[in-house]
Amino acid sequence: NAGxxxxxxxxxxxxxxxxTLQCAQDxxxxxxxxxxxxxxxxxxxxxxSASEGTTDKGEVPNGYNVSRLxxxxxxxxxxxxxxxxxxxxxxxxxxxxxxxxxxxxxxRLTVV
Amino acid sequence: ELKVEQNPLFLSMQEGKNYTIYCNYSxxxxxxxxxxxxxxxxxxxxxxxxxxxxxxxxxxxxxxxxTKARLSTLHITAAVHDLSATYFCAVGSGGSNYKLTFGKxxxxxxxx
Numbered sequence: 001n002a003g004x005x006x007x008x009x010x011x012x013x014x015x016x017x018x019x020t021l022q023c024a025q026d027x028x029x030x031x032x033x034x035x036x037x038x039x040x041x042x043x044x045x046x047x048x049s050a051s052e053g054t055t056d057k058g059e060v061p062n063g064y065n066v067s068r069l070x071x072x073x074x075x076x077x078x079x080x081x082x083x084x085x086x087x088x089x090x091x092x093x094x095x096x097x098x099x100x101x102x103x104x105x106x107x108r109l110t111v112v
Numbered sequence: 113e114l115k116v117e118q119n120p121l122f123l124s125m126q127e128g129k130n131y132t133i134y135c136n137y138s139x140x141x142x143x144x145x146x147x148x149x150x151x152x153x154x155x156x157x158x159x160x161x162x163x164x165x166x167x168x169x170x171x172x173x174x175x176x177x178x179t180k181a182r183l184s185t186l187h188i189t190a191a192v193h194d195l196s197a198t199y200f201c202a203v204g205s206g207g208s209n210y211k212l213t214f215g216k217x218x219x220x221x222x223x224x
Contacts, residue, residue, distance in 0.1 A: 031212075040121075042216040043155075074116065084170065091152065100145060100211035101202075103155040 002026050004092050006104035013081040013111045021076040021107050031097045032074035033058075036039030036087040037106075043090065049074055050097040081111045091109060114139050114205045118215035125191050126223055133218045134199035137183040143204040144184045145212065146175050153201065159186075191222045195209045 004025045013019055025032065030051045035043040045058030047066040055066050063085060065077045074093075078085060088108050092101040113189070115138040125131050143162050147155040159168045161177035161184060167173050171194065174187045184201055198219045202212040 035214075041214060043202075043212055043214040045213075066124060092155075096203040098143070098212060099161050100157055101212060102157065105154045 003090055004093055004102055004104035005106050006089075008107060009105065010108050011110070013078075013109065015051075015082060015111060017079065017081050018077065018079050020078075021089055021091070022072045022073070023075065023104060025091075025093040025095060025102075027095075027102065028071070029093035029095050030071070031094045031099075032068065033092045033094075033101060034064075034074070035090045035092065036060065037090060038087050042081065046076065046089075048097070063099075066094045081109075083111045085109065086111045114141070114203060114213045116201060116203050116213050116215040118199075118201055120218060120220050121216060122221075122223070124221045124223065125188075127192055128190050130190065131188050131200055133186040133220075135186070135203075135215055137182050137184075137203045137205075137213075139165050139182075139205055141179070141182070141203045141205045144177050145204075146186055146204045147200045147202065149200065149217070150197050158199075188220070193222050193224060195220075196220055196222045 009023045033048040034046040044060045047067040049055045052071045068073045091104040094101040117136045146159040148157045159175040164179040166177045172189045177184045198217045200217045202214045
């Protein structure tokens with residue numbers, strides 16, 4: 001069972017470059033999330049999508065945009081990467097908003 | 113705004129010993145989750161606690177929830193090296209804007 005799949009697993013960007021992180025789930029979940037994990041900070045919610053067609057800001061949305069492409073896919077875009085966005089990014093999904101979340105393997109992003 | 117505090121943040125213990133990790137949260141919530149993360153890996157769901165007085169056990173780990181005290185505990189019995197990991201609690205709240213807020217995590221190291 002694939003669960004939640006993120007691509008890429010690793011990425012190095014130069015300051016100012018843009019990129020999109022892809023996430024897909026095959027569990028027929030309604031809700032999807034993007035978190036970032038930084039040392040000593042736990043996980044912080046960037047954006048979430050309660051259901052197909054809706055997206056909302058989380059705790060740290062600045063510098064990011066998202067697209068809920070369909071029920072399966074939820075992408076995160078960095079329009080102009082900054083060193084402060086160096087982090088590990090996790091996508092997650094859950095049956096309904098706020099229920100048990102299942103996480104992807106993460107994307108380790110470095111902005112130089 | 114919901115605050116979730118875990119303590120301790122770092123825990124070094126010997127094999128065979130018992131210990132408890134605490135998770136305090138600041139506002140009313142009806143659900144709490146515990147996750148485990150191995151170094152460089154994703155988050156794995158351990159326990160889902162949905163009501164006051166809920167207790168769940170899996171092997172050497174037991175989680176409980178006291179919604180009146182806004183406190184959850186993760187008790188480790190007779191620790192073994194394989195339990196070394198970072199443990200996160202996550203609390204759900206927010207009404208129509210429901211989402212999970214994570215604690216900063218407890219890094220557990222079990223020494224032989």
